[in-house]
Amino acid sequence: MMHGLQRLAFQPQKLQRPPVLLLLVISRPFSTSPPACLARRRSEPRGELEEGSEDGTRRTTGKPDAEADLDVAREWLQERDTAKGIAKIPHSIGTVTFSRSSGPGGQNVNKVASKATLRVPLHKLGPHIPKVFLEALKQKGSRYLTDDGDIVISSDSSRSQLSNTKDCWGKLYDAVVQSASVPGKTTPEQKEHVKNLTRIANEKRLDSKSKASKKKSDRRGPVGEW
Numbered sequence: 001m002m003h004g005l006q007r008l009a010f011q012p013q014k015l016q017r018p019p020v021l022l023l024l025v026i027s028r029p030f031s032t033s034p035p036a037c038l039a040r041r042r043s044e045p046r047g048e049l050e051e052g053s054e055d056g057t058r059r060t061t062g063k064p065d066a067e068a069d070l071d072v073a074r075e076w077l078q079e080r081d082t083a084k085g086i087a088k089i090p091h092s093i094g095t096v097t098f099s100r101s102s103g104p105g106g107q108n109v110n111k112v113a114s115k116a117t118l119r120v121p122l123h124k125l126g127p128h129i130p131k132v133f134l135e136a137l138k139q140k141g142s143r144y145l146t147d148d149g150d151i152v153i154s155s156d157s158s159r160s161q162l163s164n165t166k167d168c169w170g171k172l173y174d175a176v177v178q179s180a181s182v183p184g185k186t187t188p189e190q191k192e193h194v195k196n197l198t199r200i201a202n203e204k205r206l207d208s209k210s211k212a213s214k215k216k217s218d219r220r221g222p223v224g225e226w
Contacts, residue, residue, distance in 0.1 A: 073130040073182045086173045089128050094120035094172075096165050101156035115156040116164035120172060122149045129176050136180035144175055151175070 076088070101115035122145065126134045137145065144151045153175075155167035 069131045070182060071185075073132040073180070074185060076130050077177065077182060082170060082173065085177075086169050089125070089169070089173065089176075091169065093124040093128070094118050094169075096168065098161055101159065101164075112159065114159045114161050114164060115154060116161060116168050117152065117154045118165070118168035118172065120151045122151060125151065125176075132180050132182060133176050137176070140179065142175050142179060144171070 095118075097117050097119075098113040099115045099117065100113055122134075122137060142151065144153050146152055151172060153168045153171045155164040155171065157167055158164050
């Protein structure tokens with residue numbers, strides 16, 4: 001009986017067949033290539049879609065945004081006539097109120113409401129001025145800019161409401177123009193001059209570095225000489 005129990009104890013068991021789904025996963029060949037969607041995304045050139053592109057391909061834009069903004073500001077400043085410059089800002093975006101003036105007025109002083117106060121919300125002014133000036137007003141601020149985000153300008157230089165109103169708009173235009181410094185456009189000659197200066201400075205730097213390295217090598221002496 002012991003011999004029969006030993007035969008039963010060491011009888012090998014039959015292995016169960018794996019499920020069909022597991023066999024399919026194991027038999028599927030492993031691929032190291034990325035999925036098709038990722039491969040297509042990697043092959044696309046970087047850049048912004050150019051307006052008016054019919055083929056739908058991506059092309060990088062020509063000028064950086066900062067340089068384009070400066071070009072707009074330069075063109076906006078080409079108008080030397082202050083009156084024409086003021087006309088670029090529509091008066092409909094602001095409100096003008098009048099109060100008694102303490103300025104010159106003779107017998108009418110403190111009796112006639114000739115003092116003009118102009119209030120222009122900055123968010124309404126933004127679409128009518130270059131981005132360079134708008135960002136400068138937001139970051140640096142202005143002595144006319146209130147905590148509510150409005151530009152408030154007053155004038156009582158005259159006893160005429162119309163003259164004081166025009167003076168307010170003139171001060172607004174000056175505040176916008178003086179909020180940021182717009183450099184002139186660099187000419188090709190200036191660019192070439194800067195390029196030459198950079199090249200000369202680089203050559204001097206490399207020459208100085210070479211001389212310092214040679215001096216250091218001379219101090220050590222020939223290799224193997226003691």
